[in-house]
Amino acid sequence: MFEEASEVFENMLKSSFPLTFIVFLPAVLILVSPLPAEAAHEFTVYRMQQYDLQGQPYGTRNAILNTEARSVDAEVLSRRCVIMRLLDFSYEKYQKALRQSAGAVVIILPQNMSTMPQDIVQQFMEMEPELLATETIVPVYFALEDEELLSIYKQTHTTSSSQGSASAAEVLLHTATANGFQMVTSGAQSKAVSDWAITSLEGRLAGEGGEDLPTIVLVAHYDSFGVAPWLSYGADSNGSGVSLLLELARLFSRLYNYKRTRAGYNLLFFVSGGGKFNYQGTKRWLEDNLDHTDSSLLQDNVAFVLCLDTLGSGGSLHLHVSKPPKEGSPQHTLLKELETVVSEQYSDVRFSMVHKKINLADDTLAWEHERFGIRRLPAFTLSHLDSHRSALRSTIMDVRSVSALEGEGEVRDGPHVELRTLSRNTKIIAEALARVIYNLTEKGAPADLQIFTEQMQVQEEQLSSMVDWLTAQPRAAQLVDKDSSVVSTLEYHLGRYLKDVKKHYVKADKRDPEFVFYDQLKQTMNAYRVKPAIFDLLLAVCIAAYLGVMYLAVQHFGLLYSVVRRVTQPRTKQH
Amino acid sequence: MTLFHFGNCFALAYFPYFITYKCSGLSEYNAFWRCVQAGATYLFVQLCKMLFLATFFPTWEGGAGVYDFVGEFMKATVDLADLLGLHLVMSRNAGKGEYKIMVAAMGWATAELVMSRCIPLWVGARGIEFDWKYIQMSFDSNISLVHYIAMAAVVWMFTRYDLPKSFRLPVTVLLGLCVYKAFLMELFVHVFVLGSWTSLLVKAVLTGAISLCSLFLFITLVHSN
Numbered sequence: 001m002f003e004e005a006s007e008v009f010e011n012m013l014k015s016s017f018p019l020t021f022i023v024f025l026p027a028v029l030i031l032v033s034p035l036p037a038e039a040a041h042e043f044t045v046y047r048m049q050q051y052d053l054q055g056q057p058y059g060t061r062n063a064i065l066n067t068e069a070r071s072v073d074a075e076v077l078s079r080r081c082v083i084m085r086l087l088d089f090s091y092e093k094y095q096k097a098l099r100q101s102a103g104a105v106v107i108i109l110p111q112n113m114s115t116m117p118q119d120i121v122q123q124f125m126e127m128e129p130e131l132l133a134t135e136t137i138v139p140v141y142f143a144l145e146d147e148e149l150l151s152i153y154k155q156t157h158t159t160s161s162s163q164g165s166a167s168a169a170e171v172l173l174h175t176a177t178a179n180g181f182q183m184v185t186s187g188a189q190s191k192a193v194s195d196w197a198i199t200s201l202e203g204r205l206a207g208e209g210g211e212d213l214p215t216i217v218l219v220a221h222y223d224s225f226g227v228a229p230w231l232s233y234g235a236d237s238n239g240s241g242v243s244l245l246l247e248l249a250r251l252f253s254r255l256y257n258y259k260r261t262r263a264g265y266n267l268l269f270f271v272s273g274g275g276k277f278n279y280q281g282t283k284r285w286l287e288d289n290l291d292h293t294d295s296s297l298l299q300d301n302v303a304f305v306l307c308l309d310t311l312g313s314g315g316s317l318h319l320h321v322s323k324p325p326k327e328g329s330p331q332h333t334l335l336k337e338l339e340t341v342v343s344e345q346y347s348d349v350r351f352s353m354v355h356k357k358i359n360l361a362d363d364t365l366a367w368e369h370e371r372f373g374i375r376r377l378p379a380f381t382l383s384h385l386d387s388h389r390s391a392l393r394s395t396i397m398d399v400r401s402v403s404a405l406e407g408e409g410e411v412r413d414g415p416h417v418e419l420r421t422l423s424r425n426t427k428i429i430a431e432a433l434a435r436v437i438y439n440l441t442e443k444g445a446p447a448d449l450q451i452f453t454e455q456m457q458v459q460e461e462q463l464s465s466m467v468d469w470l471t472a473q474p475r476a477a478q479l480v481d482k483d484s485s486v487v488s489t490l491e492y493h494l495g496r497y498l499k500d501v502k503k504h505y506v507k508a509d510k511r512d513p514e515f516v517f518y519d520q521l522k523q524t525m526n527a528y529r530v531k532p533a534i535f536d537l538l539l540a541v542c543i544a545a546y547l548g549v550m551y552l553a554v555q556h557f558g559l560l561y562s563v564v565r566r567v568t569q570p571r572t573k574q575h
Numbered sequence: 576m577t578l579f580h581f582g583n584c585f586a587l588a589y590f591p592y593f594i595t596y597k598c599s600g601l602s603e604y605n606a607f608w609r610c611v612q613a614g615a616t617y618l619f620v621q622l623c624k625m626l627f628l629a630t631f632f633p634t635w636e637g638g639a640g641v642y643d644f645v646g647e648f649m650k651a652t653v654d655l656a657d658l659l660g661l662h663l664v665m666s667r668n669a670g671k672g673e674y675k676i677m678v679a680a681m682g683w684a685t686a687e688l689v690m691s692r693c694i695p696l697w698v699g700a701r702g703i704e705f706d707w708k709y710i711q712m713s714f715d716s717n718i719s720l721v722h723y724i725a726m727a728a729v730v731w732m733f734t735r736y737d738l739p740k741s742f743r744l745p746v747t748v749l750l751g752l753c754v755y756k757a758f759l760m761e762l763f764v765h766v767f768v769l770g771s772w773t774s775l776l777v778k779a780v781l782t783g784a785i786s787l788c789s790l791f792l793f794i795t796l797v798h799s800n
Contacts (some may be wrong), residue, residue, distance in 0.1 A: 040704060135690045183705050248601045528703040539710075543587045550591050550717075561794065568795045 023098035039127060040181070040529040041148040044522065045106065046230040048140040049132055050190055051478070052516040053277055053314055056363065059132050062139040063190040064519040067103035067263045068530065071153070072096065074160035077275060079103040081183045083153055084271035085145075086110060087120065091127050098136065105140045106183065106525075108149060109231070113397055114416075125391040125415070128227040139185075141525065142228045142396075152527050155179050182513040182528040190520040197505040198223075198274040199482045201490055203498030204297065205252055205269075207437075208262035214303040214330065214438065215266040217377075219282065220245040221275020221309070221367060222475060222490065226396030229476035230522045235400040235417045235467065237393040239475075240312030242271060243466035244426050246493050250462065251430050251498035263437035268297050269498055274477050274506060276394065277515050278364045283370045284506040290375060298377070303330035305379035306433075311425045312467070314384035316350035317342065320366075321380045322358045322373040330436065331378045337432040338440065344447040346428060354386060382429065384421075400471035410569040417471075419464050466493075478517040580709070581700040587713035591720060592685055594614050599677050601683060606678050608643075613682020615666045618690070620660035624653050651758035657683075658754065661730045672731055672797065680727040684720045692716055710774055718775075718782050725786035726753040728793050738796070745792060752785055 024541075049059035057285045070080040072093045077100040084093065085108045097105055110116055131140070143149060159178045207213045222243035224234020249269050255261045274280030289296040319338065325331035335353065342351040358370045365371060366388035372379035385392060392398060399413035436443060438464075452458055473479075473486065478488045481507060495501045508515050596602060601610070632650060664679040692712055700709040729749045732738060738746065752759075760781070764774045 179705070184703070527707045530703060531705045533579075536577065536583065539583050540579070540586075543583055547586065547590045547594070551594050551598075554591075554594050557598075561790075564790055564794050565798060568791060569798065572607075 002332060022428045035367055041152060041285070041527045042570070043143055043146065043149055043525055043527075045143045045185070045525040047190070047521045047523065048136070048142070048228055049226075050514070050518040050521075051277070052192075054363065054514055057135040057156060060136045060138065060140045061190075062104075062137060063185065063187060063523070065139050065141070065183055065185045065525070067183060069106075069152070069183050069527070070102075071157040071160040073157070073349070077102045081106060083108065083183075085153060086116065086124060088091045089124065089129060094127075094131070099139070102138060104138050104183070107140070107142050108145050108153060109142055109396075110145050113399055121397050122391075125395040125397050128391065128395050130190075131227055141185075141523075142231060143525070152181055156181060166233040180530045180532060181531045184526045184528060185523045186526065187523040193478070193517045193519050196478070196517050197482045197507050197508055198277075198281050198477055198485045199480070200273045200285055200504045200506070201271045201487070201494055201501060202285070202504065203249070203269050203494040203501040205249075205256040205267040205498060206262075207256075207264050207266045207532075207535045208259060209264045212301055213264055213266050214301040215268050215297045216303050216330075216433070217243055217268045217270060217298070217305040217372075217379075218248060219270045219272060219305060219307045219372075221272040221279065221281065222470070222486070223273055223275050223277075223477040223480060224398070224475045225276035225394045225458050226398070228478070228521070230395060230474050231396040231477045233396075233399045233471045234475055235398050235471045236312040236415045237310040237398055238275065238308075239309060239400070239467050239470040240417050240422050241308035242470060242490075243463050244308050244311055244422065245269060245271065246466055246497075247426050247458060247463055248430055248433070249494065249497040251456060251458070252433075254456060255434075265303060265308050265437040266297055267437075269494065271494065273480065274515070275368060277477055279371045280506050280515060281504065282368060285504050286371060286375050286377075288504065298422040302377050303436075304334060305369060305372045305377050306334070306429075307372075307379065307381040308429075309368060309381050309383045310385050310390075311383060312422045313415075314421065315348065316352070316384055316386070317382060317425065317428065318384065318386050319351070319380050319382055320369065320388070321353060321355055322370055324353070325378070325380075329378065331380065333441075334432060334436050337426065337435040340441070340447050341428050341431045341435070345431070345450070346424060349424070349428070350573075352386075356388075384425075386440045400467060417458055417467050419467070422463055423458045423460045426463065427452060430458065475552040479522060560561045578701060580705070581696060584696050584700045584703060584713045587710065588696065588716045591717045592681070592688065595720065596681060599681075601674075601677055601681060604674060606674070606681075608666055609678045610682035610685065612667070613679050614686030614689075616660050616664050617683050617686035620656050621690075624656050628653055640677075642761075642762075647758055647761065648755075654754050654757070657726070658730050661727050662734055665706065665727065665731055665734075667723045668755065676724065676727040676731050679730075680720075680724040682685050683727070684716075684723040687719060687723075688716050703723050708771065711771055715778070721786050722753070722756065722782045725749075725782070725789045728789045729753055732789075732792060732796055735796075739799070742792065742796060745788070749785060749789055749792070756781065756785070 020312070028279055047060065047063060051058055065081060067079055067081040069083050070077055071081050072084055072088075074080070081104040082097040082102045083106045089107060094105065094163055113121065155178065159174075159180065169485060221238050222242045224232040224239070226232030226234070252267055255263070256267070267542050270282070270285065272279065272281035272285065275282070286298070289298040293299075317338075319335060321331075325335055339351060356366060358365070358373055358480035360374075367381040367383075369381045392415045396413060400417055430452050431450065435445075440449065441447075468490065470486075475486055482503070487503070491501060493502065596610075602767050628650065631645070661679050661683060664682065665675045668675050668678055695712065696709055699706070729746060732742070733750055760774065760778055763769065763777060769777065
């Protein structure tokens with residue numbers, strides 16, 4: 001039976017096996033061949049900013065990367081992917097890489113920024129605007145450090161630094177043992193995002209007593225900015241401002257709940273988007289309110305506009321104005337009240353007014369109040385920063401770090417949010433505002449009167465949870481679309497305290513866009529282990545030698561055979 | 576890594592087979608089709624083995640890192656079918672012992688090479704990523720050629736009617752070693768936590784020892800009468 005079966009089998013194969021072999025195998029091979037190989041390491045990379053503002057391109061213009069990795073010490077960098085760690089990153093090295101026409105730059109950042117030495121953080125923060133200031137042709141990526149990535153970096157570093165110094169034999173040995181890495185991104189080329197809508201939110205508290213009440217506008221922009229959108233969490237700038245604004249909304253909504261405590265001022269709260277892109281949200285909001293509608297709170301009697309920007313740390317408060325307020329104006333009153341509150345209740349806080357004229361020749365406006373100033377609305381910005389050029393306002397280092405959470409009173413130079421400072425600032429602003437809207441000084445109230453105490457006090461937990469939530473995800477303007485959770489949660493919180501909460505969208509003009517964003521900001525990068533071409537040749541020589549030895553061994557198998565025979569023969573004779 | 580690397584691996588894997596075929600004089604016997612038939616039998620036997628394994632051996636669902644000793648042993652026992660298959664091939668061919676052994680082993684090993692290493696090499700060694708495992712795989716194929724020649728020889732000796740009584744035991748032991756070699760290797764690697772290069776070396780040494788033993792027995796048997 002077995003015989004029969006195998007005969008049938010044999011006949012079948014005899015006729016058809018070569019055919020199937022010839023047809024089937026190549027087909028399988030072709031089908032299977034484009035499968036991607038498993039990567040040695042796969043990690044997420046965050047691309048540097050890419051945007052156009054008023055027709056001016058900024059950031060990197062490229063997203064595709066497929067080159068071999070080198071560290072910056074290597075002699076030849078052209079068309080190589082230069083990888084650097086934050087620890088040994090410097091602007092000169094970055095420039096050197098770009099000058100040598102490197103194919104790409106990957107900067108490895110530590111998982112926890114707060115572990116970095118402060119001078120390096122400071123240095124990097126100051127470099128960020130410079131990296132973005134000019135357009136870069138090659139892709140620039142940021143990656144968060146992990147063990148694998150660190151080992152890749154180290155291997156690349158040893159490979160790169162040993163070049164050119166060793167002898168030929170050493171180099172040969174090195175090619176066999178060392179690994180090169182081919183860095184490949186999976187995404188497509190970056191392209192402009194069309195019809196991107198920046199969302200801003202407004203809400204109001206209506207005052208009591210008469211038709212034409214003056215309005216106080218409180219403004220904070222919610223978006224964050226840094227060298228890489230996906231890494232910009234913007235804790236201090238401007239998570240602190242937004243959480244402060246929401247806390248003010250909560251406090252004043254309690255006062256405005258009762259007719260008796262309602263003041264003779266309307267309060268208009270505005271959370272603006274696109275604040276880091278020349279205050280696009282504010283600009284459109286003003287246009288909508290002033291040019292297109294007939295009746296709006298902004299059109300009639302605006303007492304002043306107070307912008308909140310970066311208020312989460314530091315021992316000082318600065319009121320930035322474009323022109324010094326005139327005596328007797330509501331603006332001047334607020335300034336005086338702020339001074340009173342600070343001097344009477346918080347004497348350790350340094351308060352000052354900073355005067356800077358609007359420079360229309362600049363590419364970007366310095367502070368948000370200048371948007372209002374251009375439209376002839378009395379406005380100022382309150383911030384703990386003394387200059388709009390501070391690197392703090394546009395850095396990826398501005399994260400809510402663990403040490404700030406503990407609030408142990410340690411002194412940190414880097415950007416962070418101190419809850420105590422934030423709630424103190426909230427208290428100062430709230431008290432001063434209350435003194436303005438209830439006209440307390442004129443009514444003869446004592447200077448150290450505290451309104452927001454006990455039931456009405458500033459809730460630190462509330463502020464803390466707001467800051468935590470705001471810094472839980474990157475809020476770069478390119479990432480917050482109109483359906484994102486940031487917008488909907490902000491809307492929910494405003495809706496809890498305020499009336500008439502509305503969303504405003506800004507879309508760039510199709511013909512002559514004021515701002516253009518680009519996609520592919522977050523990608524997966526693969527590092528493939530590769531060997532240089534010389535290694536292949538070396539391997540080929542070795543294999544050829546091995547095969548030669550094999551050939552000789554098989555050819556002279558008879559020798560072994562006869563040796564074994566000679567060994568075994570005498571024993572068999574003894575049988 | 577590149578097509579060149581694939582070429583390297585391919586040469587390393589295939590040339591020893593070619594050399595063996597040419598130098599063992601099989602080409603002079605026009606044994607090509609006989610080898611192909613042996614390969615076809617290999618395919619048939621593997622299919623049967625797979626069906627059997629799939630039917631009777633449920634997938635091991637133990638925790639990761641736990642070595643299922645009994646299960647693996649039972650699976651290795653199924654490799655006894657290889658012996659039957661080799662015997663089947665050799666019984667179909669008439670001729671001298673060496674010729675039968677070589678045809679069966681060559682066909683068998685080549686079929687295994689084509690079926691189980693060709694595609695991984697094509698897919699893997701051509702990719703961007705460099706890994707030593709393709710070179711190791713090619714070396715491994717050289718080892719398995721030696722292994723199958725030894726195994727075929729042992730099977731041939733075992734099935735001879737004129738096998739002296741004193742030979743019965745060593746031949747049976749060798750047969751068992753041949754069948755359970757893969758299992759033993761796995762056990763070795765598991766127990767001593769060997770690296771890939773060391774385990775390859777151990778495999779080479781083990782295979783060398785088995786084949787040397789079977790060469791001894793073979794020569795003694797052939798030249799004793």
